[in-house]
Amino acid sequence: MTEHTYEKIYREFGKNLPWCLEGVPKFFKSLIESKWVKPCKTLDMGCGIGDYANYLALNGFEVLAVDISETAIDLAKKKYTSTKNLQFKIYDIFKLKDVKEKYDFVYEISILHNIEPKKRAEYIKNICSVLNKGGKLLVCSFSKDDLLFQGKESLYFPDLDNTVYPLEKYDFQKLFGEYFKIEKVEKVYMGRKGKRKRERWLCLMEKK
Numbered sequence: 446m447t448e449h450t451y452e453k454i455y456r457e458f459g460k461n462l463p464w465c466l467e468g469v470p471k472f473f474k475s476l477i478e479s480k481w482v483k484p485c486k487t488l489d490m491g492c493g494i495g496d497y498a499n500y501l502a503l504n505g506f507e508v509l510a511v512d513i514s515e516t517a518i519d520l521a522k523k524k525y526t527s528t529k530n531l532q533f534k535i536y537d538i539f540k541l542k543d544v545k546e547k548y549d550f551v552y553e554i555s556i557l558h559n560i561e562p563k564k565r566a567e568y569i570k571n572i573c574s575v576l577n578k579g580g581k582l583l584v585c586s587f588s589k590d591d592l593l594f595q596g597k598e599s600l601y602f603p604d605l606d607n608t609v610y611p612l613e614k615y616d617f618q619k620l621f622g623e624y625f626k627i628e629k630v631e632k633v634y635m636g637r638k639g640k641r642k643r644e645r646w647l648c649l650m651e652k653k
């Protein structure tokens with residue numbers, strides 16, 4: 446998917462896109478409550494309308510949330526105008542290598558599974574460049590085990606002009622193992638209210 450495609454669908458569907466949940470899922474709240482990561486300098490990659498970033502800022506994190514879509518960033522800024530320690534910015538996560546700032550916690554929800562497999566290595570190098578040694582990384586992506594995919598390598602959603610490349614559990618070690626200590630890969634479930642909750646992999650890592 447290109448920058449243009451995301452901008453187009455945010456303009457057409459706004460907050461009605463399937464990943465706009467109105468709040469954050471239970472697994473995310475439990476993780477923050479568990480103190481797996483404590484309040485720190487944080488980067489949200491591909492923040493969409495900003496619900497996760499807002500939740501973290503309200504819980505003491507200092508958050509920069511970036512997205513390539515201007516409309517998504519406008520919606521996020523309007524929604525969370527009064528939250529302290531929260532900044533939204535239009536930025537391409539494939540250009541993070543140009544950023545001098547470093548973060549202690551970087552996370553992404555539903556980004557990796559939209560990246561073509563041949564571009565994954567480049568994406569991961571970009572993440573590495575902005576994360577401090579010992580910093581935490583959270584990745585949450587569709588699982589190939591979900592009924593939606595029926596074992597397929599990819600699935601195209603024509604309404605959104607969006608292709609998903611779901612992951613298998615072992616993909617995380619293969620993709621991230623060189624740079625990260627993988628702490629946990631577990632199944633979590635999330636979805637919009639009233640809709641079927643879809644299976645995802647939640648992968649928690651620490652930079653070597």
Ligand SMILES: C[S@@+](CC[C@H](N)C(=O)[O-])C[C@H]1O[C@@H](n2cnc3c(N)ncnc32)[C@H](O)[C@@H]1O
Nearest residue numbers: 451464491492493512513514536537538554555
């Ligand atoms: C499936 S949505 C997930 C949004 C958000 N993380 C959530 O879970 O609500 C993917 C998001 O990634 C953003 N995105 C896609 N490519 C990007 C890029 N190269 N740089 C920054 N954001 C990007 C899209 O605009 C979109 O908001």
